[in-house]
Amino acid sequence: MKRRILAQNAAIGAAAIGTAALSAPALSQGRIEWRMITIWPRNLPGPGVAAQRCADRIGALSGGRLTVRLFSAGEVVPAPGAFDAVAAGTADLYHGVPAFWVSKSPGIGFFGSFPFGLTAYEQQGWMMHGGGQAMYDEIYGRFGIKPFIVGNSGPQWLGWFRREIRSVDDFRGLRFRTTGLGAEMFRRAGASVVNLPAGEIFSALQSGTIDAAEFLGPFSDAPLGLHQVAKNYYFPGVQEPSSAEEIGINMARWNALPDDLKTVVRIAAMSLHEETTTEYDVRHPIALAELVARQGVIVREAPRDLLIAFGNTAGEMLAEFRNHQDPLVKRIADSYATFRNRSASYMSQSYGANFNSRALPIRWG
Incomplete structure (x- = not known):
């Protein structure tokens, strides 16, 4: 498109x-x-x-x-x-x-x-x-x-960045397009958050109004053309x-x-x-392969210290919501957190363990 x-x-x-x-x-x-x-x-x-x-x-x-x-x-x-x-x-x-x-x-x-x-x-x-x-x-x-x-x-993916991010210090001060509760996490981690509809992201990134943007993932990001002005594509999208x-x-x-x-x-x-x-x-994987092979996109993993900073901030947010003055917000947060925590260990032993096993030096396919 x-x-x-x-x-x-x-x-x-x-x-x-x-x-x-x-x-x-x-x-x-x-x-x-x-x-x-x-x-x-x-x-x-x-x-x-x-x-x-x-x-x-x-x-x-x-x-x-x-x-x-x-x-x-x-x-x-x-x-x-x-x-x-x-x-x-x-x-x-x-x-x-x-x-x-x-x-x-x-x-x-x-x-x-x-x-x-x-x-x-x-x-x-x-x-x-x-x-x-x-x-x-x-x-x-x-x-x-x-x-x-x-x-x-x-x-989702962490987003498209005009320059490489090597540490949490590089993230602070970035003008970053994002939405949702992840936006609050990024704001607390030091970014200047901007909320834009999909059709406005490219022009803002191209003009320098923003320094980075996350939208969705390779399949839907590619048609927006964000890779034309920001070649660094970071994962994981822990915000979503x-x-x-x-x-x-x-x-x-x-x-x-x-x-x-x-x-x-x-x-x-x-x-x-x-x-x-x-x-x-x-x-998503088909679109990502094309972005890398044909558009020169550089796939990068987010620095560990940045992910830890994000995770700690998300934990603070969750604690606040679990003590929210609105009883319904508190009930939603409690239910979500309880379900997530109960699921987490089993998922790491089932889906997670099987994904990790694929990386072993085995002959398959």
């Missing part, structure tokens, strides 16, 4: 599509049409494509009784305004990530990711079997939104060991659905999670 296409998508304003047309769902002979807004450039590999897939899946599973028309970032409201637009009923639902809404409540961030926290599969386990979904519903319900997880990008994608539905629209169409949306969300998450796992 060319950068100019991304820029054109981001530049399409509300003047082209009046928000008045989105004030209520369209009804025709018992059929319902929802309007979905997203925080992504249209057809951005990864989340942009997943948003369209979500719209199409709901329509197909409902046999056309519930259809979803998609509007990309900037076509109705700027990306950061998607949550408020759905809460107000200006649009019926959005496709985005919880990381964009942590200013509403830090508890929201846990449903997207937490630094040094759950992987994508652990996250979905917590949601489905550890009480996460009930708390997810509760905190979004405060804003009149019914949420569903519809995918996960897996472990997973990153859930979600839809948020206006509560009045959700409550108005008959039970069978509510089931359609639930099943669509579950099937999309599997399809989207596994696609990222397949596409």
